[in-house]
Amino acid sequence: MMTKLETVYALWPELEWIQDVGLRNKTAQTWQLALEKSVLTSEDLNTIPFTLLCGPDLKVSFMAHKRCVVHIAKEAALKMNSFFEKELPVDMDVLIAGAILADVGKLLEYELKEGKAVQGTYGKYLRHPFSGVALAEQCEVPPEVCHIIAAHAGEGDMIKRSVEAYIVHHADFMTFEPFRERLKP
Numbered sequence: 001m002m003t004k005l006e007t008v009y010a011l012w013p014e015l016e017w018i019q020d021v022g023l024r025n026k027t028a029q030t031w032q033l034a035l036e037k038s039v040l041t042s043e044d045l046n047t048i049p050f051t052l053l054c055g056p057d058l059k060v061s062f063m064a065h066k067r068c069v070v071h072i073a074k075e076a077a078l079k080m081n082s083f084f085e086k087e088l089p090v091d092m093d094v095l096i097a098g099a100i101l102a103d104v105g106k107l108l109e110y111e112l113k114e115g116k117a118v119q120g121t122y123g124k125y126l127r128h129p130f131s132g133v134a135l136a137e138q139c140e141v142p143p144e145v146c147h148i149i150a151a152h153a154g155e156g157d158m159i160k161r162s163v164e165a166y167i168v169h170h171a172d173f174m175t176f177e178p179f180r181e182r183l184k185p
């Protein structure tokens with residue numbers, strides 16, 4: 001039997017990329033707390049589609065999408081750091097923790113209806129940028145990382161984003177919008 005924390009690390013091997021051990025632990029604990037509160041299990045996360053907005057035929061899993069966003073964000077930030085150096089520094093630990101946590105609140109957006117994961121009432125009132133910040137704050141995740149959770153989606157268009165939040169926002173949307181709608185030959 002895996003411990004709860006081992007389950008989180010099995011879901012998210014990218015946690016090891018966070019150099020600061022304290023931040024890595026807080027990030028992992030936030031996911032653990034979300035799994036404890038969610039109707040979804042870690043197995044569900046590897047099987048359910050990553051969004052409910054792209055119809056019933058979408059086969060890309062929740063984890064495949066979330067992990068892809070973290071990988072894209074990290075590679076983009078490394079390129080920006082190497083080309084722009086001190087002109088636009090990206091904090092890699094903050095970026096990676098924020099990318100891992102951006103959608104953690106989604107675990108509270110689901111209810112089970114006849115065995116299927118559907119959007120629940122809680123998620124209608126509190127979209128995942130809000131519930132994600134609430135979960136992360138309980139685990140003492142610092143504000144610069146909570147900012148990424150808060151600002152990664154459309155709500156973030158209303159505020160000034162950090163460079164790390166910009167990167168996560170675009171990594172997320174470039175891997176979501178073409179599934180929802182794109183020009184097809």
Ligand SMILES: [Fe+2]
Binds near residue numbers: 102128152153172
């Ligand atoms: Fe999101």
